[in-house]
Amino acid sequence: xxxxxxxxxxxxxxxxxxLGERARAASxxxxxxxxxxxxxxxxxxxxxxDQQQAALLAANAIDMQHARERNISxxxxxxxxxxxxxxxxxxxxxxxxxxxxxxxxAVSETRRQPNGLDIGRMRVPLGVIGIIYESRPNVTADAAxxxxxxxxxxxxxxxxxxxxxxxxxxxxxxAGLESxxxxxDVVQVIETPDREAVGILLTMTxxxxxxxxxxxxxxxxxxxxxxxxxxxxxxDGICHVFIDEFADEQKAVEIAVNSKTYRYGIxxxxxxxxxxxxxxxxxxxxxxxxxDTAGVEIRGCEQTCQILGNVTAATPDDWATxxxxxxxxxxxxxxxxxxxxxxxxxxxSHTDAIVTENIARARQFVRTVDSSSVMVNAATCFADGxxxxxxxxxxxxxxxxxxxxxxGLEGLTTEKYVVTGDGTIRT
Amino acid sequence: xxxxxxxxxxxxxxxxxxLGERARAASxxxxxxxxxxxxxxxxxxxxxxDQQQAALLAANAIDMQHARERNISxxxxxxxxxxxxxxxxxxxxxxxxxxxxxxxxAVSETRRQPNGLDIGRMRVPLGVIGIIYESRPNVTADAAxxxxxxxxxxxxxxxxxxxxxxxxxxxxxxAGLESxxxxxDVVQVIETPDREAVGILLTMTxxxxxxxxxxxxxxxxxxxxxxxxxxxxxxDGICHVFIDEFADEQKAVEIAVNSKTYRYGIxxxxxxxxxxxxxxxxxxxxxxxxxDTAGVEIRGCEQTCQILGNVTAATPDDWATxxxxxxxxxxxxxxxxxxxxxxxxxxxSHTDAIVTENIARARQFVRTVDSSSVMVNAATCFADGxxxxxxxxxxxxxxxxxxxxxxGLEGLTTEKYVVTGDGTIRT
Numbered sequence: 001x002x003x004x005x006x007x008x009x010x011x012x013x014x015x016x017x018x019l020g021e022r023a024r025a026a027s028x029x030x031x032x033x034x035x036x037x038x039x040x041x042x043x044x045x046x047x048x049x050d051q052q053q054a055a056l057l058a059a060n061a062i063d064m065q066h067a068r069e070r071n072i073s074x075x076x077x078x079x080x081x082x083x084x085x086x087x088x089x090x091x092x093x094x095x096x097x098x099x100x101x102x103x104x105x106a107v108s109e110t111r112r113q114p115n116g117l118d119i120g121r122m123r124v125p126l127g128v129i130g131i132i133y134e135s136r137p138n139v140t141a142d143a144a145x146x147x148x149x150x151x152x153x154x155x156x157x158x159x160x161x162x163x164x165x166x167x168x169x170x171x172x173x174x175a176g177l178e179s180x181x182x183x184x185d186v187v188q189v190i191e192t193p194d195r196e197a198v199g200i201l202l203t204m205t206x207x208x209x210x211x212x213x214x215x216x217x218x219x220x221x222x223x224x225x226x227x228x229x230x231x232x233x234x235x236d237g238i239c240h241v242f243i244d245e246f247a248d249e250q251k252a253v254e255i256a257v258n259s260k261t262y263r264y265g266i267x268x269x270x271x272x273x274x275x276x277x278x279x280x281x282x283x284x285x286x287x288x289x290x291x292d293t294a295g296v297e298i299r300g301c302e303q304t305c306q307i308l309g310n311v312t313a314a315t316p317d318d319w320a321t322x323x324x325x326x327x328x329x330x331x332x333x334x335x336x337x338x339x340x341x342x343x344x345x346x347x348x349s350h351t352d353a354i355v356t357e358n359i360a361r362a363r364q365f366v367r368t369v370d371s372s373s374v375m376v377n378a379a380t381c382f383a384d385g386x387x388x389x390x391x392x393x394x395x396x397x398x399x400x401x402x403x404x405x406x407x408g409l410e411g412l413t414t415e416k417y418v419v420t421g422d423g424t425i426r427t
Numbered sequence: 428x429x430x431x432x433x434x435x436x437x438x439x440x441x442x443x444x445x446l447g448e449r450a451r452a453a454s455x456x457x458x459x460x461x462x463x464x465x466x467x468x469x470x471x472x473x474x475x476x477d478q479q480q481a482a483l484l485a486a487n488a489i490d491m492q493h494a495r496e497r498n499i500s501x502x503x504x505x506x507x508x509x510x511x512x513x514x515x516x517x518x519x520x521x522x523x524x525x526x527x528x529x530x531x532x533a534v535s536e537t538r539r540q541p542n543g544l545d546i547g548r549m550r551v552p553l554g555v556i557g558i559i560y561e562s563r564p565n566v567t568a569d570a571a572x573x574x575x576x577x578x579x580x581x582x583x584x585x586x587x588x589x590x591x592x593x594x595x596x597x598x599x600x601x602a603g604l605e606s607x608x609x610x611x612d613v614v615q616v617i618e619t620p621d622r623e624a625v626g627i628l629l630t631m632t633x634x635x636x637x638x639x640x641x642x643x644x645x646x647x648x649x650x651x652x653x654x655x656x657x658x659x660x661x662x663d664g665i666c667h668v669f670i671d672e673f674a675d676e677q678k679a680v681e682i683a684v685n686s687k688t689y690r691y692g693i694x695x696x697x698x699x700x701x702x703x704x705x706x707x708x709x710x711x712x713x714x715x716x717x718x719d720t721a722g723v724e725i726r727g728c729e730q731t732c733q734i735l736g737n738v739t740a741a742t743p744d745d746w747a748t749x750x751x752x753x754x755x756x757x758x759x760x761x762x763x764x765x766x767x768x769x770x771x772x773x774x775x776s777h778t779d780a781i782v783t784e785n786i787a788r789a790r791q792f793v794r795t796v797d798s799s800s801v802m803v804n805a806a807t808c809f810a811d812g813x814x815x816x817x818x819x820x821x822x823x824x825x826x827x828x829x830x831x832x833x834x835g836l837e838g839l840t841t842e843k844y845v846v847t848g849d850g851t852i853r854t
Contacts, residue, residue, distance in 0.1 A: 028771070031797070032794065032795060105794065111816060113814065113815065117809060117814070119816060122793070122794075124797065126828070127827060209828075210827070210828060230657065230826075230828050232828075248850065250850070251849070251850030254850055254852050255850060255852060258852035258853060262852075344455070362847075366549070367532065368459060370551065370843070371843060372843055372844060373844040373846055374843060374844070374845055374846070375848070376845075376846070376847045376848065377847065377848045377849050377850050377851065378544055378846050378847065378848030378850075378851040378852075379848075379851065379852045379853055382544060382848075382851070387542055387544070387853070388540065388844065388846075389538060389546060400841050401553070401636075401657050401659075401828060402828040402829040404842055404843060404844075406844075414828065414831055415831055416797070416798060416800065416801055416831060416832065417800040417832045418793055418800075418801055418802075419803070419805050419809065419815075420789075420802070420803045420804065421803065421804045421805030421806075421809075422678070423677070423678030423681055423682060423805075424804065424806065424809070425681050425685035426685060426689050426808050426809055
């Protein structure tokens with residue numbers, strides 16, 4: 001390593017350490033901020049985003065110009081772009097979060113123990129959250145305000161292609177925080193495009209309590225592999241719908257079609273349809289007709305191909321693929337056990353549904369399938385925080401620890417025991 | 428590395444991988460076992476422990492003999508030893524866990540959302556738990572049956588000095604599991620004393636869902652530093668009692684003395700006493716008298732030394748020390764803020780208590796102090812799972828994620844969303 005780059009590395013380490021220390025200090029004050037103050041800050045942030053529209057669009061135009069010069073794909077350009085409508089959606093989102101109940105300070109049912117102590121648990125913030133994400137600049141605002149409302153400080157690291165946009169959004173957020181008397185350090189955006197900054201963030205065990213990567217598989221896999229700080233993450237969403245032999249045909253067709261076609265790119269989209277053999281000949285042709293109309297390609301097992309004709313044969317890879325595209329794999333199964341074994345083998349523990357009118361089958365499926373969401377007679381595309389009544393989400397966790405499924409404000413908190421006695425001693 | 432030791436390493440890796448695969452397979456069946464079957468296994472394990480007392484004592488005698496030959500300290504020998512009374516306590520503990528409610532399958536309050544879906548959360552096991560612990564063989568039984576009752580498979584790694592004892596206990600557990608029709612692989616003990624086995628266990632991300640180290644700081648620090656699998660851990664217990672100026676003197680004295688002297692070696696023992704200046708001259712002499720009788724050494728701040736006389740001056744190191752011994756550091760503070768700042772600076776976020784009759788002071792302390800247990804008018808030595816009504820605990824977590832404070836059966840589970848509709852689709 002050259003002396004110059006050694007110097008840069010040292011500067012970067014110093015910069016990141018200072019960022020971490022400011023976040024830790026800010027976390028201690030935001031943890032104790034009352035709901036009214038936090039909501040004032042949120043409303044002031046929304047106001048700033050509205051007022052600074054011209055500055056935000058100008059910053060975004062610079063990012064867009066750089067991205068075009070680097071021949072970035074049109075899909076990425078679209079994700080990067082801010083428009084007046086998108087900025088409006090951003091400030092609306094901030095106002096919605098101001099309207100949500102504050103999880104911090106809520107105390108669970110407190111029970112008196114035989115020793116005379118009243119024991120309950122109080123929700124408290126996690127502390128400092130690090131969020132690493134990719135090109136969409138709206139994540140900067142969404143993630144920042146969810147962390148703020150839940151009493152956490154946050155260190156944000158967006159994609160380098162959105163650097164100007166993210167800093168402009170951060171300026172609005174900091175102004176909003178300060179107008180409510182809170183420290184701007186509650187929300188900090190890493191200001192260098194240096195990729196090594198992420199490497200440092202992943203190991204800041206003293207100043208970061210949890211990391212949340214939001215983005216493609218490459219990013220999440222890197223974070224999971226390198227982080228020394230605990231991670232809440234979302235891996236694949238290979239979601240299944242199983243049409244049981246006791247399904248209502250009409251519901252089955254609607255749920256299968258909706259689960260696939262509501263939006264192809266969401267992690268809750270169905271990627272594999274499992275159909276019980278006794279009902280396959282009735283439902284599969286109806287589903288094929290609807291999916292054909294929508295332009296969805298079917299890749300079928302042998303029996304599926306026999307029933308439908310004119311269908312591509314599925315390879316073993318298909319069962320393990322998250323298409324995120326208008327493609328669906330279809331398998332006919334002989335028993336519910338075979339369906340559940342398929343889900344256990346190929347699924348990603350994200351969201352899996354059964355369609356059945358039989359309560360014993362539904363109970364067995366719900367108990368057996370080990371996914372963050374298990375559904376009965378509902379479309380897998382419902383898997384998101386708004387639909388679950390969480391108000392908003394920072395992502396969907398496919399981890400087992402701490403929080404599973406959509407992560408809302410409560411998922412960004414932890415609990416402490418509150419123990420009250422009256423001079424109570426242990427004998 | 429010699430060819431021979433390369434061969435051994437390969438054998439060890441193969442052994443550990445097979446162990447992990449068996450645990451993963453067993454976790455899938457134990458997760459679905461009904462409460463009655465799990466309780467039958469628990470009662471059969473208790474029965475085995477009672478019946479095999481001679482074999483257990485013989486195995487333990489071999490461990491004790493080896494330990495004596497290696498000149499192990501008498502404290503460690505005491506922890507290693509099994510006696511008929513300790514075996515009785517072990518099987519009693521197993522029977523108690525059979526009597527606890529089963530957390531698995533419990534569904535939280537289910538609410539209907541505007542989209543028509545009923546949304547709740549069901550408790551499910553974590554999967555495979557790895558537990559790494561030191562010399563006390565009773566941990567083998569305690570940890571195994573807590574994991575079993577909560578529907579998890581477990582891989583146990585005890586201290587090498589307890590190898591024979593742990594294997595004898597594991598034999599009883601496996602026999603009990605099998606007599607209830609469950610796989611013996613639900614509870615596996617690593618059978619090699621090779622320290623490298625721990626290194627492998629820490630990185631088995633495919634087959635282990637969470638690691639729980641139980642032991643001294645060295646062990647916990649190693650696990651935290653090297654693990655690639657999520658960890659639930661317990662670091663220091665530097666617990667404080669703060670006697671507020673509005674404290675009832677008698678309660679203050681009792682709580683301070685009890686918090687220190689109930690047992691010196693527990694993590695919930697008070698290590699530092701903070702006393703508000705206006706009440707210090709009244710309470711400190713009474714506390715000193717009681718602690719003198721108990722043989723506890725006081726190390727005081729300047730004001731403490733002035734009030735008490737004949738007291739060692741505390742050094743800055745004292746405030747950061749977990750004595751686990753009949754020593755206590757004492758500091759006089761001018762304000763509650765100073766007390767809380769001291770706890771924030773030197774505490775370990777384990778358990779901290781305020782003694783006060785003033786509700787505003789109590790509320791402020793409970794809200795501000797960021798510890799896994801915050802107490803009002805109660806002794807810190809209450810910090811354990813039995814006292815909190817959890818029935819039993821596998822340890823106390825000072826982590827922020829997943830579970831904080833005493834970890835009982837619920838802490839060994841996670842949740843999944845259960846979503847029920849009636850052919851509900853998203854529009």
